[in-house]
Amino acid sequence: MNVGSTKVNIKSYVILTMHYWYGCIDTPFTEYRNYISKFRLVTDVINLRKDQGNEIPDKSWMLYLLEVFNIQKHPVELNLICQFDGQNYFEAIFRGYNQYRFRKVLPRTGDSYYREITLHEKESTIVYYLKDLNKGIEEKFSLPVNKELFAFQFYQCFTGIEWWNRVGHRPYSIRFEALVSKLMYGYNDNTEDPDSKVFFPIGTIYENKDGTANSYPINLNFMDRIDGCIRYIVK
Numbered sequence: 001m002n003v004g005s006t007k008v009n010i011k012s013y014v015i016l017t018m019h020y021w022y023g024c025i026d027t028p029f030t031e032y033r034n035y036i037s038k039f040r041l042v043t044d045v046i047n048l049r050k051d052q053g054n055e056i057p058d059k060s061w062m063l064y065l066l067e068v069f070n071i072q073k074h075p076v077e078l079n080l081i082c083q084f085d086g087q088n089y090f091e092a093i094f095r096g097y098n099q100y101r102f103r104k105v106l107p108r109t110g111d112s113y114y115r116e117i118t119l120h121e122k123e124s125t126i127v128y129y130l131k132d133l134n135k136g137i138e139e140k141f142s143l144p145v146n147k148e149l150f151a152f153q154f155y156q157c158f159t160g161i162e163w164w165n166r167v168g169h170r171p172y173s174i175r176f177e178a179l180v181s182k183l184m185y186g187y188n189d190n191t192e193d194p195d196s197k198v199f200f201p202i203g204t205i206y207e208n209k210d211g212t213a214n215s216y217p218i219n220l221n222f223m224d225r226i227d228g229c230i231r232y233i234v235k
Helices: none
Strands: 018-026 041-051 061-070 075-083 088-094 097-101 112-120 125-132 138-144 154-165 176-188 197-201 206-209 220-226 229-234
Touching: 018 220, 041 061, 041 154, 061 112, 061 176, 075 112, 075 125, 088 125, 088 138, 097 138, 154 176
Parallel strands: none
Antiparallel strands: 018 154, 018 206, 041 112, 041 176, 061 075, 061 154, 075 088, 088 097, 112 125, 125 138, 176 197, 176 229, 220 229
16 A cells, blocks of 8 residues: 555554554355346445544554455455545555545545446456535546456455554544445446446445454444445444
């Protein structure tokens, strides 16, 4: 993981670096056995309900993840990243490396953002799509990938929080209280119409932790589903 445009002396901090995560994981094969081979996209909507202030330690950062793993367990992510220096932005990530920082769609307290990751096997690309639902601003990034090295089929999806602490041994307070909703898988059901998509609510999700921290400074408060879609507040 790179830290956006911030330069970090890795050699100086590598001994103290602590990596934490807390969230939920889903394996669509469990509930969508007949469809998983078709799934090529994953979505959610994240609403930034409250700015809780910046308590991120020096040279550190945290992420609100929308993450999918292919059958080779390579991660593909479209994350909201918050940094120690006050920078907040959305980033497209592939196999642990930052690929593109979204410049047009910027995170603001109170706004909701639609995130979508699509695997395009025919074009050998991964498309990261972001839309500010309040302002109507859209932004897209297409990443060319080698289909001989990357299988275009889903295995698991992760939703939750990730911390990188460069100067301490604990996960710290998050930047935003957020509502996550509209967690769905999907695929294109009409090759002649790229906007024709079928969606399936993400099924039963299970708690997933790093296994290192004794406690986490957040709660994932799950709410009633809407249209079958999972909703939770992280605060």
